[in-house]
Amino acid sequence: MARHLITSAIPYINGVKHLGNLVGSQLPADLYARYLRGRGHEVLFLCATDEHGTPAELAAAKAGEPVADYCARMHGVQADLAQGFRLSFDHFGRSSSDQNRHLTQHLAVKLHEAGLIEERTERQVYSVADGRFLPDRYIEGTCPNCGYEKARGDQCENCTKQLDPTDLINPRSAISGSTELEVRETKHLYLLQSTLRDRLAAWIDEQADWPVLTTSIAKKWLFDGDGLQDRGITRDLDWGIPVQFEGAPWSGMEGKVFYVWFDAPIEYIACAAEWAAAQGKPDADWERWWRTGRGAADVRYTQFMGKDNVPFHTLSFPATLIGSGEDWKLVDYIKSFNYLNYDGGQFSTSQGRGVFMDDALELLPADYWRWWLLSRAPENQDSEFTWESFQGGVNKDLADVLGNFVSRVTKFCRSRFGEAVPEGGAWGDRERQLIADLSAGLARYEAAMESIAIRRAAQELRALWVLGNEYLQEAAPWAAYKEDPDRAAAIIRLALNLIAVYAELSAPFIPDAADTLRAAMKSKTGWPADMHAALRALPPGHAFTVPEMLFRKITDEERDAWQARFAGGRG
RNA sequence: GGGCCUGUAGCUCAAUUGGUUAGAGCAGAGCGCUCAUAACGCUUUGGUUGGGGGUUCGAGUCCCUCCGGGCCUACCA
Numbered sequence: 001m002a003r004h005l006i007t008s009a010i011p012y013i014n015g016v017k018h019l020g021n022l023v024g025s026q027l028p029a030d031l032y033a034r035y036l037r038g039r040g041h042e043v044l045f046l047c048a049t050d051e052h053g054t055p056a057e058l059a060a061a062k063a064g065e066p067v068a069d070y071c072a073r074m075h076g077v078q079a080d081l082a083q084g085f086r087l088s089f090d091h092f093g094r095s096s097s098d099q100n101r102h103l104t105q106h107l108a109v110k111l112h113e114a115g116l117i118e119e120r121t122e123r124q125v126y127s128v129a130d131g132r133f134l135p136d137r138y139i140e141g142t143c144p145n146c147g148y149e150k151a152r153g154d155q156c157e158n159c160t161k162q163l164d165p166t167d168l169i170n171p172r173s174a175i176s177g178s179t180e181l182e183v184r185e186t187k188h189l190y191l192l193q194s195t196l197r198d199r200l201a202a203w204i205d206e207q208a209d210w211p212v213l214t215t216s217i218a219k220k221w222l223f224d225g226d227g228l229q230d231r232g233i234t235r236d237l238d239w240g241i242p243v244q245f246e247g248a249p250w251s252g253m254e255g256k257v258f259y260v261w262f263d264a265p266i267e268y269i270a271c272a273a274e275w276a277a278a279q280g281k282p283d284a285d286w287e288r289w290w291r292t293g294r295g296a297a298d299v300r301y302t303q304f305m306g307k308d309n310v311p312f313h314t315l316s317f318p319a320t321l322i323g324s325g326e327d328w329k330l331v332d333y334i335k336s337f338n339y340l341n342y343d344g345g346q347f348s349t350s351q352g353r354g355v356f357m358d359d360a361l362e363l364l365p366a367d368y369w370r371w372w373l374l375s376r377a378p379e380n381q382d383s384e385f386t387w388e389s390f391q392g393g394v395n396k397d398l399a400d401v402l403g404n405f406v407s408r409v410t411k412f413c414r415s416r417f418g419e420a421v422p423e424g425g426a427w428g429d430r431e432r433q434l435i436a437d438l439s440a441g442l443a444r445y446e447a448a449m450e451s452i453a454i455r456r457a458a459q460e461l462r463a464l465w466v467l468g469n470e471y472l473q474e475a476a477p478w479a480a481y482k483e484d485p486d487r488a489a490a491i492i493r494l495a496l497n498l499i500a501v502y503a504e505l506s507a508p509f510i511p512d513a514a515d516t517l518r519a520a521m522k523s524k525t526g527w528p529a530d531m532h533a534a535l536r537a538l539p540p541g542h543a544f545t546v547p548e549m550l551f552r553k554i555t556d557e558e559r560d561a562w563q564a565r566f567a568g569g570r571g
Numbered sequence: 572g573g574g575c576c577u578g579u580a581g582c583u584c585a586a587u588u589g590g591u592u593a594g595a596g597c598a599g600a601g602c603g604c605u606c607a608u609a610a611c612g613c614u615u616u617g618g619u620u621g622g623g624g625g626u627u628c629g630a631g632u633c634c635c636u637c638c639g640g641g642c643c644u645a646c647c648a
Contacts, residue, residue, distance in 0.1 A: 389597090392582095396596085478604090
């Protein structure tokens, strides 16, 4: 038994996330957490909402709410959806928590003490009408390169040229449209990441087993051009963690907050503290997950995220932890994902294109989505959601292969022997062969899960389901029953037990269906470490019930209607 | 512009890191079964591995080049 700390990239607060966001971090993290728990490991699985930054302020303003209220409300919305998808977080925290404020300020002080913080004065665009400094991308204007009129201050989306806000012709605020812009001086704290470059590079080099996607992005940032750049870790915003606080080793930072990418990863730690507080546990209980000197030395820490998050998790956050000089646990494995596209294009929050988490649950239960998304997780390249593929995957894998297996076995038993595991008969060669095949398949499934090869794991799980159908076809209990009811009883006894085994094995992917099966079979057998024993767990006479249809099929009419509904123009 | 990834059967993806005849699932075709959600099982069609060149006893895999797709490029998060 090992100890596993698992974090999912924390979703940003400004709205309901789409299926691409879900499959890129929270869902695979949940799969892994559930698997490890199923294997008896001690797991702490954390996620939170990322609540600071300009977009949160703007979204709140648009909603006509104070930003704190908006965030609290949206946290509730996201927490409900997480629950709806059966994301089994031990705690779903908030980056705006007291714990994160304390910890973020603490780490900033430690970095300062280590000589890794520098104050720099820079010039930023200030919008008088908006009463705020504007991030580059919130300034719009005409591109000096191609004449595109809605170029952003950081880059022109039309000609892809990188820009400086002052390059724009007729610049205006993207928030209010105001052209009353001035360049003002402002002071910010910089994290001197560049001085940690060699240590970070050495640390990345140790990670031989990380996905190429992860290490290649890290190395690009480490070595490209002038190498790793220092990073501004404060911003001129109202909403966030105050930079000026009691005991702060700098001055004149009133009205500024830490940059959200500085405080968001720290929330991984703070979330553990929130978890402990919520459970009424002492600090030592969360510190044993995060402080190597206080028990975390034997923890294996795995992070899940989309590829856009990789630089912050491979470089910025480790720089914060290493630079602090304290004994913080560093990540052991980063599982990063490509993007899920939607039906020939990208998911688009602004255009309402694609399926969002709330939409999805309105259409079908979580398991349907979990299975399709995980079995096609964009591990090696961007992948695509199409309604046809979704319908095909759900109907074939869940309804036909697994659901129908459960149905045919339980209904056959009910009609011939009643709703209890039948007695009589014995296993023969075919049963021994099945057990050998199941054991071999289980080993492959476990290996895939251990290495977080999600598509492969789904494939292997499905293959285990198929073995049940193959066996039933060959053993043909309906034929055996006519001449040798005991033989049929032995077959069905095994098949009923196999359903209980499937419940355990499938639980990480489809937890609700697994619970339905456990309830129907009245089983709580746990992970089938020994297949031979597991298939005898439900003894003759053990009562069960025939479950309701485990998975229904998606009709062509539904598929077409949904495809039309989510093509764009949400709401 | 620079960097990275990628192109394999109609579709979605594999291929133990250079090693027999490139494999699965879906879709298609045929057969079987009748317990079951018209489900299941068996068999089967289908590939000049994007094009071209090279290295090698041997290339889907390595190199060059061309063509196509995608991502990142540090002030959105």
